Amino acid sequence: MHEAPPTRTPSPTSPAAPAEPLSHGLKQRHLTMLGLGGVIGAGLFVGSGAGIAVAGPAIVVSYLIAGALAMLVMRMLGEMSAAMPASGSFSVHAERALGRWAGFSVGWLYWFLLVVVLAVEATAAAQIAHGWVPGVEPWAWVLLFMVVFTVANLTAVKNFGEFEFWFASLKVGAIVVFLVLGGLAVFGLLPDTDPVGMTNLTNLTGQGGFLPNGWSGVVSGVLTVVFAFGGLEVVTIAAAETDDPARAVGRAVRSAVVRILFFYVGSMLVIVTVLPWTAQQAGLSPYVKVLDAIGVPSAGQIMNIVVFVALLSALNANLYGSSRMIFSLAERGEAPRGLLKVSGGGAEKGGGSTGQAGGVPRRAVLASVAFGFVSVLLNLLWPDTVFLYMLNSVGAVLLFVWALIAASQLRLRARLEQEAPDALALRMWWFPYLTWVTLAGLLGVLLLMLTDDAARPQVLWSAGATALVLLVAVAREWRERKGPQVHERKPSALTGR
Numbered sequence: 001m002h003e004a005p006p007t008r009t010p011s012p013t014s015p016a017a018p019a020e021p022l023s024h025g026l027k028q029r030h031l032t033m034l035g036l037g038g039v040i041g042a043g044l045f046v047g048s049g050a051g052i053a054v055a056g057p058a059i060v061v062s063y064l065i066a067g068a069l070a071m072l073v074m075r076m077l078g079e080m081s082a083a084m085p086a087s088g089s090f091s092v093h094a095e096r097a098l099g100r101w102a103g104f105s106v107g108w109l110y111w112f113l114l115v116v117v118l119a120v121e122a123t124a125a126a127q128i129a130h131g132w133v134p135g136v137e138p139w140a141w142v143l144l145f146m147v148v149f150t151v152a153n154l155t156a157v158k159n160f161g162e163f164e165f166w167f168a169s170l171k172v173g174a175i176v177v178f179l180v181l182g183g184l185a186v187f188g189l190l191p192d193t194d195p196v197g198m199t200n201l202t203n204l205t206g207q208g209g210f211l212p213n214g215w216s217g218v219v220s221g222v223l224t225v226v227f228a229f230g231g232l233e234v235v236t237i238a239a240a241e242t243d244d245p246a247r248a249v250g251r252a253v254r255s256a257v258v259r260i261l262f263f264y265v266g267s268m269l270v271i272v273t274v275l276p277w278t279a280q281q282a283g284l285s286p287y288v289k290v291l292d293a294i295g296v297p298s299a300g301q302i303m304n305i306v307v308f309v310a311l312l313s314a315l316n317a318n319l320y321g322s323s324r325m326i327f328s329l330a331e332r333g334e335a336p337r338g339l340l341k342v343s344g345g346g347a348e349k350g351g352g353s354t355g356q357a358g359g360v361p362r363r364a365v366l367a368s369v370a371f372g373f374v375s376v377l378l379n380l381l382w383p384d385t386v387f388l389y390m391l392n393s394v395g396a397v398l399l400f401v402w403a404l405i406a407a408s409q410l411r412l413r414a415r416l417e418q419e420a421p422d423a424l425a426l427r428m429w430w431f432p433y434l435t436w437v438t439l440a441g442l443l444g445v446l447l448l449m450l451t452d453d454a455a456r457p458q459v460l461w462s463a464g465a466t467a468l469v470l471l472v473a474v475a476r477e478w479r480e481r482k483g484p485q486v487h488e489r490k491p492s493a494l495t496g497r
Helices: 028-037 048-083 090-098 098-132 138-154 155-185 214-230 234-241 245-274 286-293 298-333 361-383 385-395 397-419 433-451 455-480
Strands: none
Touching: 028 155, 028 234, 028 245, 048 090, 048 214, 048 234, 048 245, 048 286, 048 397, 048 433, 090 098, 090 298, 090 397, 098 138, 098 298, 098 361, 098 385, 098 397, 098 455, 138 155, 138 298, 138 361, 155 286, 155 298, 214 245, 214 433, 234 245, 234 298, 245 286, 245 298, 286 298, 298 361, 361 385, 385 455, 397 433, 397 455, 433 455
């Protein structure tokens, strides 16, 4: 192992990214499938039932609104990542655009979000596995999952890419099959089915109409489903470990956002067309109900397998994303420099590794998984107290991260147009108007969450966690300004200052 050297760029908006000591083992197919499968998880397969229960058939509109927000954020992030690829992605962009406090804050908040959510995914996957093999306790399954994916992430990055490629392929394949079967059922082309969508529209317009709970139901649906789109950000983090980051992230973002929106909205349209929305309930997979209704045998077990794979996929992606984020923070002096150790195997000083197992930030992986183990223990021992507070403290962090992405893009786009217009290979649509619309939409979601009794604790706890991180960031900058002779910091990895 060796320590990655400090990296510098001559300008905060220089399109030439500093040389990364990380491996370039990810291929375009890995990144494309990561983009497609990164947000297809238990939130869609199971959590969508809660959205249908509050919005009715209008859940389609809720997903369109939430998906549009996610698509706009990803377009902004894709623009910045294509112009300035970096393993820290939006944390690096925030530092370049708004200052060290922003990069520090968004980086640590996102890392905390990933390692806490990792515990939920590991525990949920263990519960499914325990149902299949009751003789093995859930804690043993959790231990097995954590060890397997830790080992996978400690070896060559291509192992992570292969895991995610096949996980994502299964999830995407499951949704495609569901859409095909559901579409055939809608048009009455399956045995013992009538053409629901052609001659009997009561599932869409009956039971209170398309908007049974009015537009307030649509809004509640947005609050329920918007977080299901979290996870797309990992694509831009992973892009730094490809041979051509700028091109790779551009292609991944272009292909992912539209297809994911199609999968989500298309699935919901099939679900509320085939079955009355009143047949759905929170906690039960609407996919299982539809598959049961059209006569697919063992639909419950099939969907259990798909959800199980989705959870393991998310666990793997979160471990990867958290390790790269904390590594990037260490590169910029915002995390302990001991985390800069990367494995050998062909890495050259100041350059990326092309070795089979080289260029892996193993200490960053171990630091992330260590906190992940702590989160899992808290979830197993005190799920309704300590861990619930931790989970609430990251409940709305994704929206804060997205807002900082939008704010960063506002600043960096203007600078890039002046200093390096050729770097803008992927541009945000109708800049700056849609960026401001996105910011307003994110603020609106947060305000609406404050009016919702179930969501309010998440906003308040997340705001508290964000304020704490911001306080630390500001205190660090104040300390360094006040006593540079005592607290001399190393030059920034971004600005060289």
